[in-house]
Amino acid sequence: MRTRQEIVGSFYEKADENSRLQRTRHGQLEYRTTMAYIHRFAGPGSKVLEIGAGTGCYSVALAREGMDVTAVELSENNLAVLRENSRGVGKIQSCQGDATDLTRFADGTFDVTLSLGPMYHLYEPEEIDRAIEEAIRVTKPGGVILFAFLSVFGIMYANYFKGNWAFGQDENFTDDYRVRHYKEQLFTGYDVTEFEDLFRDKPVERITTAGTDGMVESIEDRPDFNIPDKDFDAFAAWYLAFAEKRELLGGTNHLLYICRKK
Numbered sequence: 480m481r482t483r484q485e486i487v488g489s490f491y492e493k494a495d496e497n498s499r500l501q502r503t504r505h506g507q508l509e510y511r512t513t514m515a516y517i518h519r520f521a522g523p524g525s526k527v528l529e530i531g532a533g534t535g536c537y538s539v540a541l542a543r544e545g546m547d548v549t550a551v552e553l554s555e556n557n558l559a560v561l562r563e564n565s566r567g568v569g570k571i572q573s574c575q576g577d578a579t580d581l582t583r584f585a586d587g588t589f590d591v592t593l594s595l596g597p598m599y600h601l602y603e604p605e606e607i608d609r610a611i612e613e614a615i616r617v618t619k620p621g622g623v624i625l626f627a628f629l630s631v632f633g634i635m636y637a638n639y640f641k642g643n644w645a646f647g648q649d650e651n652f653t654d655d656y657r658v659r660h661y662k663e664q665l666f667t668g669y670d671v672t673e674f675e676d677l678f679r680d681k682p683v684e685r686i687t688t689a690g691t692d693g694m695v696e697s698i699e700d701r702p703d704f705n706i707p708d709k710d711f712d713a714f715a716a717w718y719l720a721f722a723e724k725r726e727l728l729g730g731t732n733h734l735l736y737i738c739r740k741k
Contacts, residue, residue, distance in 0.1 A: 483662045484553065487600045490665055491554035497534040504706050505695035509733050511715045512691040512722055516735055520623040521546060521591040528589040528617060530578045531596030535561035542571035551576040578610040584617040592618045595627040602660045602667055607677065615681060618740045626736045631658050631668030633732035636697040671728045674736060683738035689722040690731030
């Protein structure tokens with residue numbers, strides 16, 4: 480049976496992760512919204528850790544803005560692209576690593592910690608808990624941590640109205656409609672309150688929970704979908720204004736749980 484690391488690594492050997500946040504409107508919205516939240520807590524000179532940095536879309540941009548960035552990535556393929564993308568960029572270092580083991584970093588090292596991918600691919604309660612605790616541990620007291628996660632409902636809306644609803648329902652829910660988490664899913668989704676409850680006994684205080692791409696992914700394949708460039712800036716600003724509305728969070732695909740270390 481393949482390990483989580485093997486399953487995730489195999490996926491990113493084939494996926495075009497490098498262009499994911501640029502080639503679609505939902506990706507562009509996710510990137511712009513996420514950067515807006517990062518900029519609320521980090522600026523030039525901030526010491527930033529990104530766990531699950533992918534090909535460096537955020538890490539490289541933040542380093543170019545004058546932040547001191549450390550990027551950790553599990554996939555060898557993504558890490559190679561990240562290093563190429565960061566060539567000639569100062570204030571960025573990268574290494575291979577897993578979110579569940581950050582022992583290379585001392586306690587309280589970073590002002591801001593970004594976990595913008597690992598929670599998509601963690602399934603066992605022990606590993607989920609360890610990844611959360613490790614991100615908190617390496618963050619300075621008073622520092623901010625941003626955890627990205629997926630809405631299970633956003634996953635259903637975006638992927639399973641294509642004649643495959645029964646398959647998606649079986650993959651993501653039990654017979655009595657409880658959310659399922661297991662590594663063969665590859666991407667696992669949460670009920671929003673289920674994810675927030677993971678932090679109930681952690682030494683953090685919740686700042687907010689926000690959606691980052693709305694329902695755009697679920698409708699972007701429609702033949703009449705169109706957000707021209709002249710409208711996108713206005714749309715992105717409008718979306719950011721409502722990104723934290725509780726009644727909208729389940730329908731978004733990607734979300735952020737943002738907390739401050741006590």
